[in-house]
Amino acid sequence: xxxxxxxxxxxxxxxxxxxxxxxxxxxxxxxxxxxxxxxxxxxxxxxxxxxxxxxxxxxxxxxxxxxxxxxxxxxxxxxxxxxxxxxxxxxxxxxxxxxxxxxxxxxxxxxxxxxxxxxxxxxxxxxxxxxxxxxxxxxxxxxxxxxxxxxxxxxxxxxxxxxxxxxxxxxxxxxxxxxxxxxxxxxxxxxxxxxxxxxxxxxxxxxxxxxxxxxxxxxxxxxxxxxxxxxxxxxxxxxxxxxxxxxxxxx
Amino acid sequence: xxxxxxxxxxxxxxxxxxxxxxxxxxxxxxxxxxxxxxxxxxxxxxxxxxxxxxxxxxxxxxxxxxxxxxxxxxxxxxxxxxxxxxxxxxxxxxxxxxxxxxxxxxxxxxxxxxxxxxxxx
Ligand code: SF4
Ligand code: FES
Numbered sequence: 001x002x003x004x005x006x007x008x009x010x011x012x013x014x015x016x017x018x019x020x021x022x023x024x025x026x027x028x029x030x031x032x033x034x035x036x037x038x039x040x041x042x043x044x045x046x047x048x049x050x051x052x053x054x055x056x057x058x059x060x061x062x063x064x065x066x067x068x069x070x071x072x073x074x075x076x077x078x079x080x081x082x083x084x085x086x087x088x089x090x091x092x093x094x095x096x097x098x099x100x101x102x103x104x105x106x107x108x109x110x111x112x113x114x115x116x117x118x119x120x121x122x123x124x125x126x127x128x129x130x131x132x133x134x135x136x137x138x139x140x141x142x143x144x145x146x147x148x149x150x151x152x153x154x155x156x157x158x159x160x161x162x163x164x165x166x167x168x169x170x171x172x173x174x175x176x177x178x179x180x181x182x183x184x185x186x187x188x189x190x191x192x193x194x195x196x197x198x199x200x201x202x203x204x205x206x207x208x209x210x211x212x213x214x215x216x217x218x219x220x221x222x223x224x225x226x227x228x229x230x231x232x233x234x235x236x237x238x239x240x241x242x243x244x245x246x247x248x249x250x251x
Numbered sequence: 252x253x254x255x256x257x258x259x260x261x262x263x264x265x266x267x268x269x270x271x272x273x274x275x276x277x278x279x280x281x282x283x284x285x286x287x288x289x290x291x292x293x294x295x296x297x298x299x300x301x302x303x304x305x306x307x308x309x310x311x312x313x314x315x316x317x318x319x320x321x322x323x324x325x326x327x328x329x330x331x332x333x334x335x336x337x338x339x340x341x342x343x344x345x346x347x348x349x350x351x352x353x354x355x356x357x358x359x360x361x362x363x364x365x366x367x368x369x370x371x372x
Contacts, residue, residue: 194258197256197258197259199256199258200256201256203262203265229262229265232259233262236258236262236263
């Protein structure tokens with residue numbers, strides 16, 4: 001198999017010379033265990049040093065190698081040439097502005113992750129000598145699935161509503177928000193509600209479900225969004241029955 | 252992203268959509284089977300849907316509630332689905348499309364209420 005070659009087409013965009021993104025084809029030596037990331041790094045090291053891409057761990061844990069592979073949001077290190085006998089087409093992650101080649105601008109996404117307050121907001125303050133916050137394995141199981149998110153952004157590239165409304169807080173951030181709401185040590189649900197309820201919140205979702213399908217870590221953001229819709233609908237109709245101070249900040 | 256968060260009014264339409272979808276899933280196919288096939292083909296007694304029977308059904312309070320629920324909720328379900336699918340057929344849905352879609356459901360609902368009212372008790 002040493003002579004076998006595989007075709008890799010990459011959507012290039014070099015802002016200083018390309019008016020619009022352009023396709024460029026490369027031939028790389030093929031082997032059964034070659035990941036798309038390995039192929040791209042072969043191109044960068046051996047064929048064309050100008051190719052730009054992000055990567056780090058090579059094992060689907062850092063979340064930096066997300067890109068469109070054959071039109072599907074995928075991690076380059078978790079996708080293999082052997083599954084694309086016709087050759088492979090690689091482009092920057094959809095719904096993100098392209099910075100250069102396969103590198104996208106993640107600022108908006110990072111901003112959304114911050115907005116959900118992705119940290120434990122303790123129910124009641126404890127002093128150091130009261131010890132740690134305890135949690136049973138059953139309590140941890142409730143949110144463990146949602147804690148698996150590696151912030152790769154694949155679900156944003158998969159979501160047509162993110163494409164339509166870039167302000168939509170999006171599947172990954174809502175999954176992360178849900179992870180903290182479900183944590184028995186956390187008391188921040190009410191604080192996070194305003195975002196869920198808002199015009200950039202859960203009701204942008206039209207239950208497509210592709211986010212959960214492309215997620216490389218088996219997180220189910222679609223489920224988090226759906227639970228958010230139920231909670232938000234309840235909040236919408238029952239908010240008048242709560243004491244004034246507790247209402248969400250939404251007008 | 253804007254700092255001031257505005258509450259979305261979508262829960263109203265989402266709940267109507269959900270209720271309509273649930274009802275459609277439960278009895279939609281059965282209604283089509285009965286009204287479009289079983290009665291015309293004679294699988295059910297012909298007078299099951301006779302004018303007199305149907306009039307009595309529509310004049311009964313429970314009958315009225317049933318008809319209103321089926322017509323109105325199916326309407327709200329359908330327009331919500333259509334509105335959110337518009338961009339798939341290349342129409343960028345704005346306020347006009349929103350008013351047209353949900354307005355249709357509102358008109359359908361009001362028309363049904365009016366018809367059920369005027370048909371008497
Ligand atoms: S939910 Fe899954 S697809 Fe979305 S950012 Fe997290 S790991 Fe990636
Ligand atoms: S290189 Fe880390 S996830 Fe692919």
